[in-house]
Amino acid sequence: MKRILLSSTSSVFLTMTIFLGFSFQLSAQQNNIPFDKDLWEFTDAKQTEFLGRSCLAGTAYLKSPTFENGVIEVDMAVTGQRSYPGIMFRMASTEDYERIYIRPHLPALFQNVVQYVSTFNGIDSWQLYTGPGSIASAEIPKNKWFHVKVEFKGDQARIYLNNTVTSALEIPHLGHGARTGKVGLFGPNDGTAYFSSFSCREDNSISFKPQKPVEMPYGTIQNWEISPVFKLSEIDNELSPEAQGIADIVWKEVQCRPDGIVDISQYFSRMGNAPDAIFSRTTIESATDDNRLFAFGYSDIVSVFLNGRLLFCGNSAYASRDPSFQGIVGLNDYISLPLKKGKNELMIVLAETSGGWGFIFQDSKSIFQDKKLVKRWEIKNKLKYPESVQYDRKRDVFYVSNFYNEGKEFISKIKPNGEIVKVEWVSGLMQPAGMCMSNDKLYVVGRYALVEIDPDQGTILNRYRFPNPGMPNDVAADEKGNFFITDTQRNLIYRLSGGKMEEWLTSEDLPKPNGICIDNGRMLIGTSGDGCIKTVDHENKSISTLVCLGEGAIMDGISADGKGNYLISDYNGRLFKITGKGEKQLLLNTTAPSRFCAAFEYVPENRLLIIPTLFDNRLVAYELIGE
Numbered sequence: 191m192k193r194i195l196l197s198s199t200s201s202v203f204l205t206m207t208i209f210l211g212f213s214f215q216l217s218a219q220q221n222n223i224p225f226d227k228d229l230w231e232f233t234d235a236k237q238t239e240f241l242g243r244s245c246l247a248g249t250a251y252l253k254s255p256t257f258e259n260g261v262i263e264v265d266m267a268v269t270g271q272r273s274y275p276g277i278m279f280r281m282a283s284t285e286d287y288e289r290i291y292i293r294p295h296l297p298a299l300f301q302n303v304v305q306y307v308s309t310f311n312g313i314d315s316w317q318l319y320t321g322p323g324s325i326a327s328a329e330i331p332k333n334k335w336f337h338v339k340v341e342f343k344g345d346q347a348r349i350y351l352n353n354t355v356t357s358a359l360e361i362p363h364l365g366h367g368a369r370t371g372k373v374g375l376f377g378p379n380d381g382t383a384y385f386s387s388f389s390c391r392e393d394n395s396i397s398f399k400p401q402k403p404v405e406m407p408y409g410t411i412q413n414w415e416i417s418p419v420f421k422l423s424e425i426d427n428e429l430s431p432e433a434q435g436i437a438d439i440v441w442k443e444v445q446c447r448p449d450g451i452v453d454i455s456q457y458f459s460r461m462g463n464a465p466d467a468i469f470s471r472t473t474i475e476s477a478t479d480d481n482r483l484f485a486f487g488y489s490d491i492v493s494v495f496l497n498g499r500l501l502f503c504g505n506s507a508y509a510s511r512d513p514s515f516q517g518i519v520g521l522n523d524y525i526s527l528p529l530k531k532g533k534n535e536l537m538i539v540l541a542e543t544s545g546g547w548g549f550i551f552q553d554s555k556s557i558f559q560d561k562k563l564v565k566r567w568e569i570k571n572k573l574k575y576p577e578s579v580q581y582d583r584k585r586d587v588f589y590v591s592n593f594y595n596e597g598k599e600f601i602s603k604i605k606p607n608g609e610i611v612k613v614e615w616v617s618g619l620m621q622p623a624g625m626c627m628s629n630d631k632l633y634v635v636g637r638y639a640l641v642e643i644d645p646d647q648g649t650i651l652n653r654y655r656f657p658n659p660g661m662p663n664d665v666a667a668d669e670k671g672n673f674f675i676t677d678t679q680r681n682l683i684y685r686l687s688g689g690k691m692e693e694w695l696t697s698e699d700l701p702k703p704n705g706i707c708i709d710n711g712r713m714l715i716g717t718s719g720d721g722c723i724k725t726v727d728h729e730n731k732s733i734s735t736l737v738c739l740g741e742g743a744i745m746d747g748i749s750a751d752g753k754g755n756y757l758i759s760d761y762n763g764r765l766f767k768i769t770g771k772g773e774k775q776l777l778l779n780t781t782a783p784s785r786f787c788a789a790f791e792y793v794p795e796n797r798l799l800i801i802p803t804l805f806d807n808r809l810v811a812y813e814l815i816g817e
Contacts, residue, residue: 222387229253233284234379241267241335245386251281251374257392258370259343265387268294270332275383276305277340279347280364280371285312285459288364289376290340290349294383298329302516304349304358308365311459317489317508317546318451319365320518322741326359335386343396344368362402363448402740404448407521409556409782411536412450414472415441419458422465427493427539428500431469439469446550451487451519454540454547465491467541470549474536476529485521485782488549491541496527497534508545519548558779562816563799567608569809574599576802576809578664578789580625580632582645587611588791588800589632589645590809591622601625601634601643606798608811616648624664624706624789628671635662635675640686654691656684664746664789666708668728676703676715683715683726699733700724705789707748707756716745716758723748723758723768737772739764746787747801751814752794759787765801778812785810 223229225237225246235248245267262277276291290306297303302325307316319325328351330336339350345364348357373390377383406412417431417439426434446452452470460466476482486494490507493500502525506517527536540549559565577593590602599619603611620637627633631651632643639653640662656662660679667673673686674694681701685694701719708714713726714736721743723736737758739745744761751757754770763781768774780787785808790801792814799812 222389223252225250225385225388235375235377236379238384240384240386241333243267243335243384243386245384246375246388247377247381247384248379249374249376251278251284251372252390254372255392256370256372258368259394259396260341260373260390260392261396262340262373262390263388264338264375264385265335266292266338267335267384267386268292268330268332269382270294270330271382273378273380273382274305275375275377275385277338277349278374278376279340279342280366280369281374282366282369282371286310286366287371287374288342288347288366289314290347290359290361291376292328292330292351294330294332298327301325301327303328303330304351306347306359306361310365310453310455313455313460313542313547315453315455315546315548317516317518318453318548319546320516320520323360323362328358341393341396343394343398344401346398346401348398360398363404402738405740406446406448406450407550407552407782408558408779409553410446410450411472411474411551411553412446414444414446414452414470416444416452416454416457417441417469419461420467420469421461422467422491422541425467425539427467427491427541428503430495430498430500430537432498441471450552451548451550454542460542465541465543466547467491467539469537469539471535471537472551474527474529474534476531476534479531480529481526482529483524483526483554484551485524485554486549486551487519487522488538488540489517489519489546490543492549493539494525495535495537495539497530498537501525501527507543517545519546519550521550521552521554524554552782554782556782557785558776560775560777562814563777563812564815566798566811566813568811569604569608569610571807572610573602573613573807573809575804575807576602576788577622577804578624579791579800579802579809580627581791581793581800582627582632584630585645589615589625590802591619591625591634593621593623593804601632604800604809606793606796608809616643616650618650623662624675626665626667626673628667628673633665633667633673635665637662640665640673640675640691654686654689656691657693663704664706666706666713668708668713669711674706674708674713676706678702678704678718681719695726695731697731697733700726704745705748705758707750709750709756714748714756716748718744718746721745721760723756723772735772737768737774739766739774747790749790749792750794751792757790757792757799759790759801761786761788761804763787765790765799777814 230250235250272295281287304326347361351358494502508517574592574595578591588604600614601616603615623635634641639655642652663676665675675684682696705716722738746761747759765778786803788802788804797814
C-alpha cells in the first residue's frame with residue numbers, strides 16, 4: 191500500500207474556509223457534514239443512496255481539522271453480510287490511526303462484534319487486540335439506520351450504539367496514546383455498509399473513569415531483538431539464519447507492549463500481500479541445566495529455536511484450523527525448553543499473512559514471592575479441589591472445604607503442620623465454599639443452605655436455606671451472632687439472624703460479591719465484578735471503596751492480620767497486603783503456573799497463611815515473617 195500523507199498547512203487553510211461555509215464548528219453544536227469531495231478525501235468511497243438517505247459507502251477521511259479530544263457521531267446501516275465498518279480517529283496518515291469497528295455478520299452473543307484496534311504501518315492487527323478493553327458483544331440491527339458515537343480523550347475511548355446510555359465498549363489504553371489527528375470512516379465499498387449524518391467536534395470536557403493499569407503477565411520475556419522484514423518465500427523458516435547463510439542481519443532492539451505482546455507492526459510495515467517474515471531473538475539465563483516450560487502465543491506462523499536447534503513449528507493464521515478459528519495472540523500454547531546452564535539463545539521466525547503480527551513468551555513456572563513469605567508445607571492432589579480454609583483455635587485444626595467430588599463433597603480436617611487428620615471428616619454437603627466459626631460451631635456455605643456443623647462430633651446440626659439462591663459463596667459472622675453470606679450470581683448479601691435467612695442487601699455497587707470479612711465491626715466485601723474491596727456500614731448499608739485490583743480480579747479471600755491491615759486474594763493467583771486506608775503491597779503472584787488463590791485463612795498469632803488453590807488442587811502453607 192502506498193503511504194498517503196495527510197493535508198499540508200495550505201490545504202488545511204483551504205478546507206477550513208470551505209468548512210466555515212457550511213457553518214461547521216468544533217463545539218457542542220453538531221451540524222452534519224456533507225460527504226462532499228471538497229471536504230473529504232475519498233480513498234475508496236462513493237456517494238450513494240440507501241434506505242431513503244443520501245450516504246457514503248467505503249473509506250474516507252476529513253481533510254481537516256485535527257484535534258486530540260472529541261466526539262464523532264454517525265448513522266450506520268448494514269445488510270448483515272460480512273463487513274467491518276467503523277470509525278477512524280487521531281489519524282496521522284492513512285496507515286497510522288485508531289479504529290473502532292463492528293462485525294455486523296456475527297450473532298450478538300459473540301464477544302467480538304465490536305472491535306478496537308490501533309493501526310501501525312498500515313497493519314490492522316486485530317488478532318493482537320482481544321479481551322476486555324478491545325472487544326465486546328452487541329446487537330447490530332440489519333437494514334435499518336442506527337446511531338454510533340465515539341468519544342475519546344487522553345489515551346481512552348468508548349463507543350455507544352443506538353443511543354444507549356451505557357457504552358458498548360470502553361478502551362482503557364489507546365495504542366497511539368494521546369495525540370492530535372484527523373477523523374474518518376472506514377468501510378467497504380461493496381454494498382454491505384453505509385454511513386449517513388456524520389458530525390464531529392472537539393470536546394475537552396469528556397470524562398472517563400480513572401485509568402486502570404495494564405498488568406503484564408508475570409514472567410513475560412520483555413526484551414527482544416528483531417530483524418528487518420524478509421519475504422517468507424525467500425527464506426527457510428525451519429532453519430536459523432546462520433544455518434541458511436544469512437549473516438548480515440542488523441538487529442533492532444524492541445520491547446513488548448504493556449500487555450506483554452511484541453507488536454511487529456509498530457516497527458515495520460509489510461512488503462506486500464504475500465507472507466512476510468522476521469527473525470527475533472532473546473537471551474535466557476539459567477542457573478542450572480533445566481527443562482523449563484514456557485507459555486507462548488503468536489500470529490501467524492512460527493518456528494521456535496533454542497541454541498540453534500528447531501523445537502517447534504506452528505500455524506495459527508485466521509481460519510487455518512477450522513472456519514471459526516480466530517488466531518488471536520494469547521498464552522495458549524506451551525513448549526518445554528531444554529536450557530543449559532548459563533546463557534541460552536531463544537530465536538523465532540515469525541511470518542504474517544493477515545490480521546496481526548506479533549508474539550508473547552512467558553516463563554510458566556515463574557512465581558513472585560515476597561521475602562516476608564516462607565513456604566512451610568504443601569499438600570498436592572490429596573484433597574478434592576480445596577476452596578476455603580477455616581481455623582478452629584479451640585481445637586487447633588484447619589477445616590478445608592472440598593468443592594468438587596461428583597456430588598459427594600466434604601470437609602477435611604488438617605493440622606497446622608500439614609498432617610491430614612481426616613480427608614472426609616464431614617460429608618453430605620453440595621459444593622461447600624466459604625466457612626466461619628461462631629459460638630463454637632462451624633458454618634459452611636453450600637449451594638442451597640448455610641450448614642451448621644458440630645466440630646466435636648463432626649455432624650450436621652442445621653441447614654438454613656437461602657431464598658432463591660444463585661451462587662452463595664462466602665460467609666462471616668458479627669459479634670452479635672448474625673451471619674452475612676455473599677451471593678455472587680445474584681449480587682446480594684443474605685443475613686441469617688435469629689434463625690431467619692433474609693435478603694439483606696443488594697446494590698449496583700456490589701457487583702459479583704465474593705469474599706467477606708467482619709473485623710472489629712467493619713464489614714469488607716470483595717466484588718469480583720469490578721475487582722475491588724468495598725466496606726459496608728452495618729447500620730445504614732452505605733458502601734464505599736477501600737481498594738481496587740482492577741477488572742478481571744476475582745476477589746476471593748479477605749482476612750484481618752490483627753494489626754489493622756488485611757490480606758486479600760485475587761483468585762487468579764495474587765495475594766496482597768492492604769492497609770486500613772487501602773494502600774496495597776503484592777506478596778505473592780502465582781498466575782504464571784495457574785496456581786490459584788481461593789478463600790485462604792490467616793492465623794495472626796502463628797503468622798500462618800493457608801492457601802487453597804481449588805482447580806490446581808493444592809493446599810499451601812506459608813509463614814508471614816517480620817510482621
